[in-house]
Amino acid sequence: MTERRIYLDPDPLDPRSRKIDVRASQWYATVVLDRDEYVYVATPRGHSPELPIAYMEAVDRACSASMDRIYYDGYPGGFVWGSGPSWITLFAQFSQVETAVEALRAAEMDHDYTKLHAFADSLALPVNDWLAPGERELVRGIDFHSSPSVFLRFLRNKAKGYGLRLNGRATAGSVWVRPTLPFIAKEIRERFPEQHPGWVDRWTDYVDSDAAPIRPWIGGREQDLSYGAKPVQFRAAKIPELDSCRCGMRLRGSSDDRKAHATHHTAWEFGIRVPKNLMWLSDLAIITTESPIAWRKLAYKMARWPQVENHYDFRSWSHLDEPEVTPDNLRAYLLQANDSVIGYLAAHDTNEHRHWDLADDSQYDGEDDTLRPRINLIWVAGTYRHQGIGGTLVRALADDFGCDIADVSWSNPISDAGRRLARRLSPAGVWVS
Numbered sequence: 106m107t108e109r110r111i112y113l114d115p116d117p118l119d120p121r122s123r124k125i126d127v128r129a130s131q132w133y134a135t136v137v138l139d140r141d142e143y144v145y146v147a148t149p150r151g152h153s154p155e156l157p158i159a160y161m162e163a164v165d166r167a168c169s170a171s172m173d174r175i176y177y178d179g180y181p182g183g184f185v186w187g188s189g190p191s192w193i194t195l196f197a198q199f200s201q202v203e204t205a206v207e208a209l210r211a212a213e214m215d216h217d218y219t220k221l222h223a224f225a226d227s228l229a230l231p232v233n234d235w236l237a238p239g240e241r242e243l244v245r246g247i248d249f250h251s252s253p254s255v256f257l258r259f260l261r262n263k264a265k266g267y268g269l270r271l272n273g274r275a276t277a278g279s280v281w282v283r284p285t286l287p288f289i290a291k292e293i294r295e296r297f298p299e300q301h302p303g304w305v306d307r308w309t310d311y312v313d314s315d316a317a318p319i320r321p322w323i324g325g326r327e328q329d330l331s332y333g334a335k336p337v338q339f340r341a342a343k344i345p346e347l348d349s350c351r352c353g354m355r356l357r358g359s360s361d362d363r364k365a366h367a368t369h370h371t372a373w374e375f376g377i378r379v380p381k382n383l384m385w386l387s388d389l390a391i392i393t394t395e396s397p398i399a400w401r402k403l404a405y406k407m408a409r410w411p412q413v414e415n416h417y418d419f420r421s422w423s424h425l426d427e428p429e430v431t432p433d434n435l436r437a438y439l440l441q442a443n444d445s446v447i448g449y450l451a452a453h454d455t456n457e458h459r460h461w462d463l464a465d466d467s468q469y470d471g472e473d474d475t476l477r478p479r480i481n482l483i484w485v486a487g488t489y490r491h492q493g494i495g496g497t498l499v500r501a502l503a504d505d506f507g508c509d510i511a512d513v514s515w516s517n518p519i520s521d522a523g524r525r526l527a528r529r530l531s532p533a534g535v536w537v538s
């Protein structure tokens with residue numbers, strides 16, 4: 106299929122000319138009417154450039170009929186498009202591209218919306234018949250044309266929109282269906298009819314006729330274990346309001362957010378997998394700004410978990426260009442266990458410190474200009490907390506620098522967890538910077 110541009114106005118060089126762009130993707134073509142400049146120029150200041158309602162309705166019908174067809178063909182993905190008067194998008198099967206282009210052209214240039222409606226009508230699928238109540242066998246080649254498993258997936262999605270349970274099964278050449286309406290779906294639709302315009306309960310009181318076909322039994326559980334069941338009761342309950350998880354991610358959100366959270370949370374809990382291309386000669390690795398890029402990338406990756414957990418604006422590691430010497434000797438200590446990196450300490454050296462006796466309400470005192478290693482941040486994976494790993498990291502920092510643990514400096518402000526750790530490691534007080 107060729108990608109192309111069709112100009113609708115006489116002078117194609119005029120940037121205001123409306124045009125239709127046809128672009129192909131794997132399953133379908135996208136036909137976009139670009140009226141952006143045209144709308145901009147044609148709209149007097151202070152007017153909103155709305156499309157006529159009849160135009161929008163015709164486009165919506167055409168678009169949804171066409172998307173249904175593409176799903177019915179087996180397309181497993183989704184569609185993304187903008188709305189508004191500047192761009193009008195139709196998705197079309199490759200065989201329908203010409204019809205779609207002409208329907209859009211007629212609607213735009215002649216204000217003739219019948220071709221969009223005709224386009225929608227020609228593509229409409231008998232979903233209402235497919236989802237009619239009662240046990241039925243829909244046969245490939247007679248009732249539908251795509252493969253039975255694709256068709257069943259399509260029907261399941263459609264059934265969801267009607268609130269139905271499909272009780273479907275694909276065979277080699279057919280699909281068995283018995284759509285039923287769960288009590289709760291009926292309840293919701295009847296309570297909020299404005300959200301489900303045109304919905305009518307055809308299923309609840311339906312009784313199969315004696316002539317109904319009998320679905321071959323292929324084993325497995327009984328067909329309808331909810332027959333005669335009583336609806337579940339609901340009560341109000343008080344639950345705590347919790348916005349974000351221990352790992353820092355939001356708890357509310359779409360299913361994509363949930364997936365992203367699950368991935369993030371797993372790494373937060375168990376650490377991130379040690380990359381296969383990195384050889385560890387021991388459990389603790391010291392990454393400097395001069396280390397090979399794969400190691401610096403690993404430090405950068407680790408820095409994400411404390412950043413999200415504590416809602417910091419910046420990551421504590423950012424050296425991802427060529428190796429370079431940093432005057433303050435910036436470095437990261439990475440600790441691994443069970444093939445995962447589970448501990449991270451970011452540090453550098455500095456020589457401006459105050460002393461703090463670690464009492465909650467006491468002031469810092471005693472200025473000090475000794476060069477000391479300074480902890481920027483410590484992070485330990487969730488599962489490994491409260492087991493002395495923070496102490497191990499601080500000790501590694503002190504050993505590496507060649508000082509005592511009481512000589513390291515802690516970056517101010519020290520978090521609650523940091524205070525607990527400091528009191529344990531250095532009960533007489535710490536340096537703060």
Ligand SMILES: [Zn+2]
Pocket residue numbers: 350351352353354366369370
């Ligand atoms: Zn979480």
